[in-house]
Amino acid sequence: xxxxxxxxxxxxxxxxxxxxxxxxxxxxxxxxxxxxxxxxxxxxxxxxxxxxxxxxxxxxxxxxxxxxxxxxxxxxxxxxxxxxxxxxxxxxxxxxxxxxxxxxxxx
Amino acid sequence: xxxxxxxxxxxxxxxxxxxxxxxxxxxxxxxxxxxxxxxxxxxxxxxxxxxxxxxxxxxxxxxxxxxxxxxxxxxxxxxxxxxxxxxxxxxxxxxxxxxxxxxxxxxxxxxxxxxxxxxxxxxxxxxxxxxxxxxxxxxxxxxxxxxxxxxxxxxxxxxxxxxxxxxxxxxxxxxxxxxxxxxxxxxxxxxxxxxxxxxxxxxxxxxxxxxxxxxxxxxxxxxxxxxxxxxxxxxxxxxxxxxxxxxxxxxxxxxxxxxxxxxxxxxxxxxxxxxxxxxxxxxxxxxxxxxxxxxxxxxxxxxxxxxxxxxxxxxxxxxxxxxxxxxxxxxxxxxxxxxxxxxx
Numbered sequence: 547x548x549x550x551x552x553x554x555x556x557x558x559x560x561x562x563x564x565x566x567x568x569x570x571x572x573x574x575x576x577x578x579x580x581x582x583x584x585x586x587x588x589x590x591x592x593x594x595x596x597x598x599x600x601x602x603x604x605x606x607x608x609x610x611x612x613x614x615x616x617x618x619x620x621x622x623x624x625x626x627x628x629x630x631x632x633x634x635x636x637x638x639x640x641x642x643x644x645x646x647x648x649x650x651x652x653x
Numbered sequence: 654x655x656x657x658x659x660x661x662x663x664x665x666x667x668x669x670x671x672x673x674x675x676x677x678x679x680x681x682x683x684x685x686x687x688x689x690x691x692x693x694x695x696x697x698x699x700x701x702x703x704x705x706x707x708x709x710x711x712x713x714x715x716x717x718x719x720x721x722x723x724x725x726x727x728x729x730x731x732x733x734x735x736x737x738x739x740x741x742x743x744x745x746x747x748x749x750x751x752x753x754x755x756x757x758x759x760x761x762x763x764x765x766x767x768x769x770x771x772x773x774x775x776x777x778x779x780x781x782x783x784x785x786x787x788x789x790x791x792x793x794x795x796x797x798x799x800x801x802x803x804x805x806x807x808x809x810x811x812x813x814x815x816x817x818x819x820x821x822x823x824x825x826x827x828x829x830x831x832x833x834x835x836x837x838x839x840x841x842x843x844x845x846x847x848x849x850x851x852x853x854x855x856x857x858x859x860x861x862x863x864x865x866x867x868x869x870x871x872x873x874x875x876x877x878x879x880x881x882x883x884x885x886x887x888x889x890x891x892x893x894x895x896x897x898x899x900x901x902x903x904x905x906x907x908x909x910x911x912x913x914x915x916x917x918x919x920x921x922x923x924x925x926x927x928x929x930x931x932x933x934x935x936x937x938x939x940x941x942x943x944x945x946x947x948x949x950x951x952x953x954x955x956x957x958x959x960x961x962x963x964x965x966x967x968x969x970x971x972x973x974x975x976x977x978x979x980x981x982x983x984x985x986x987x988x989x990x991x992x993x994x995x996x997x
Contacts, residue, residue: 566866573955576948626934639982
């Protein structure tokens with residue numbers, strides 16, 4: 547297949563690429579949020595199934611590092627899925643929706 | 654901006670009081686800050702408060718769940734010394750936006766680590782002088798609608814502030830100010846170019862393609878009446894300038910299209926650098942908050958288009974509602990459109 551060149555790549559090489567499609571553009575624009583929310587809910591499901599109790603800041607840090615690793619392995623398309631702020635908001639959102647329970651411990 | 658010790662000392666001498674607005678401060682610190690603000694407001698009718706104590710790391714505003722500390726202190730001042738004497742407070746929201754972050758490297762580190770780096774004044778000057786002319790971009794100052802505190806509180810059914818409702822009213826005012834800030838945050842060409850480059854999967858893309866995509870988005874922005882600093886469609890030169898400023902290299906196309914001999918392409922190898930990727934995403938996130946509903950609709954439609962399936966409008970609305978309800982804490986609801994905007 548190496549010798550074959552697709553029509554799209556020939557067009558591209560000739561500098562006549564079409565502009566982006568708006569549907570595809572807006573889908574990709576928020577894809578990092580969807581990825582983060584999906585990863586967070588998957589990890590939360592796992593935690594719930596195993597009855598773990600995990601500190602929120604530890605969970606956020608671990609998820610952050612894991613998403614960076616996933617991006618380097620091309621499992622996630624956008625690196626900014628790893629933002630700690632988004633992970634924290636995703637967790638807070640699931641708490642608001644009643645999927646998670648937040649406990650506060652004092653020393 | 655990162656913390657610069659020298660700038661802090663200069664500002665302190667000019668009447669700027671740097672108070673730590675972090676919620677991790679002690680009760681004593683919070684009380685002292687509140688007392689200082691009360692004294693300042695009592696003696697000087699005009700006072701400037703900064704709503705955001707650190708810059709946004711994700712590039713967008715999220716729904717506040719607790720009141721900003723500055724607003725909380727203001728409300729405490731209003732409760733303890735202004736409300737009882739019949740005095741009122743008028744809030745004038747001022748929003749300063751900029752086209753590009755000049756110390757993008759620091760921003761990228763900050764986005765990943767969550768820590769604000771400390772810079773020496775000399776290093777800051779050095780970084781500024783190393784920027785080429787125009788690379789810093791423009792800054793925009795926008796003034797929002799004046800908020801009459803007493804009237805606003807009446808409108809949200811809080812006629813009198815007391816210890817029971819002070820946290821809630823401070824949160825409502827913080828939210829209102831965030832909405833104002835979002836409304837005044839305008840989209841510009843840097844955002845569009847960043848989004849297009851970030852989404853490009855190939856190793857290079859032609860300038861004509863970036864231009865066509867940006868102009869398509871520009872038309873959409875205008876149709877949707879989105880607050881934007883762009884008044885005219887982009888030109889090839891403006892696109893080339895922005896691409897260079899974002900740190901990408903340009904080269905002539907090896908095979909020129911028919912009738913042309915100056916077609917350029919953007920080499921996207923710089924995108925492999927995590928810091929460049931993160932800086933592009935910072936600008937890209939600014940657009941997400943303007944188009945969250947469009948993003949939700951397209952997220953549902955894309956797999957259906959790929960499979961050649963159709964969906965009833967009623968079902969689509971239901972699905973969009975679900976996706977939006979999950980993501981709603983990422984964004985602030987929009988203010989209603991206003992006819993006139995002042996920018997300097």
